[in-house]
Amino acid sequence: MEYKQIQRQxxxxxxxxxxxxxxxxxxIVCPGYxxxxxxxxxxxxxxxxMKFRMAISMVEAAEASGDLKPGGRIVESTSGNTGLGLATIAAERGYRFTAIVDHHAAQDKLRVMQALGAELIFVDDxxxxxxxxxxxxxxxxxIAAADPEAFWTEQHNNPANSTGYTALAYELMEVLGSEMDALVGAVGTGGSLxxxxxxxxGALPDLFVFGSRAGRLDSLRWPRRVLFSVRYRNTSRSRNRKMRRLFPD
Ligand SMILES: Cc1ncc(COP(=O)(O)O)c(C=O)c1O
Structure with missing residues (x-):
């Protein structure tokens, strides 16, 4: 969807x-920096x-491709936030939603998903x-393979996850123009960053991009390649000097 269209809506x-x-x-005021x-x-x-951005993007991509039909079923593995988004969209658009969860998910999020009509399936005890x-x-x-009406959104391997954040980039550029040196974000699937x-x-080739992630990088697939290529490109001396100025500690 074009950014202007998103804005009008x-x-x-x-x-x-x-x-x-x-x-x-x-x-945020940063005294001394x-x-x-x-x-x-x-x-x-x-x-x-923020995961609501990608949830709506994945659903709309599946609707456009015909993978998700009216009255169909959305299936996703979630630890909470993606599921909250999908449950809301499913309730609004008349889809069934099955969330595959484990007991590490926050109870309040699971309850909200259920209140919105989602079916919860636990993989652990x-x-x-x-x-x-x-x-x-x-x-x-x-589950998705066994049900012809089901579509597995597969957030770790779905290009509509990352394209769901196109508008976020435009929102930043609208306010800041080219006045951005670095972008910092948390990495789960890697889609948002x-x-x-x-x-x-595309507009600011010198932008530094930093991802912060708990644990190992093993579960990252295509986004990992993008993150690494961003890092390798940022190695010139002048860029390193700039980085030290920006992040003295
Ligand atoms: C609130 C929130 N912000 C950011 C992230 C990271 O998002 P992504 O999966 O796009 O890397 C997550 C998920 O891990 C999240 O739940």
């Missing part, structure tokens, strides 16, 4: 899902987080401390 929202985006940008730090308050999105991401994905794939960075780097 948001200004006159006809339903909750159309209120996504145009989140505030807040300036020659740096301006801005926070994009993505908690202002529907369901209180809550006895283990390990994340069950692989088991969740395996089951999501199996890579999707935002890909658009921004």
């Amino acid at each position: 948001r200004n006159l929202a006809s339903c909750y899902t159309k209120t996504v985006g145009q989140t505030p940008l807040m300036k 020659d740096t301006t730090l801005l926070l994009k308050l993505e908690s202002f999105n529907p369901m209180g987080n 809550g006895e283990t401390d390990d994340l069950s991401t692989a088991a969740r994905e395996e089951l999501a794939e199996k 890579c999707g935002t960075a890909q658009v921004l780097k």
Whole structure:
């Protein structure tokens, strides 16, 4: 969807899902640093987080390709936020939604998904401390394969995840123009950081991109390649000097 179209829809929202985006940008004072730090308050999105952007993007891509038909079923492995988005969109558009979850998911998020009509399927019994991401994905794939009306959104391997953040990049450029030196974000699937960075780097090739991630990089697939290529390109001396100035510690 074109950015202008997204903007027009948001200004006159006809339903909750159309209120996504145009989140505030807040300036943080950093005494002693020659740096301006801005926070994009993505908690202002529907369901209180940025993942709503990719949830609507994945659903609309599946509708456009015909993979998701009216009255069909969405299946996704989720630890909470993607599921909240998909549950909301499913309730609004008349789809069934099956969330494959484990006991590490936050109880409040699971309850909201259920209240929105989602079916929750647990892959574990809550006895283990390990994340069950692989088991969740395996089951999501199996369930979707067995039901001709089902579509597995497969957030870790769906290009509509990262393109869901195109508007976020344009929102930043609309306010800041070229006045951006670095973009910092959390990495789960990598979709938000890579999707935002890909658009921004088209206009600002010198932009530094930093991803912060708990644990190992093993579960990253295509986004990992993008993150690494961004890092390798940023090695000239002048860029390293600039980086030290921006991040003295
Ligand atoms: C609130 C929130 N922000 C950011 C992220 C990271 O998103 P991504 O999966 O696009 O890397 C996640 C998911 O891990 C999340 O739940």
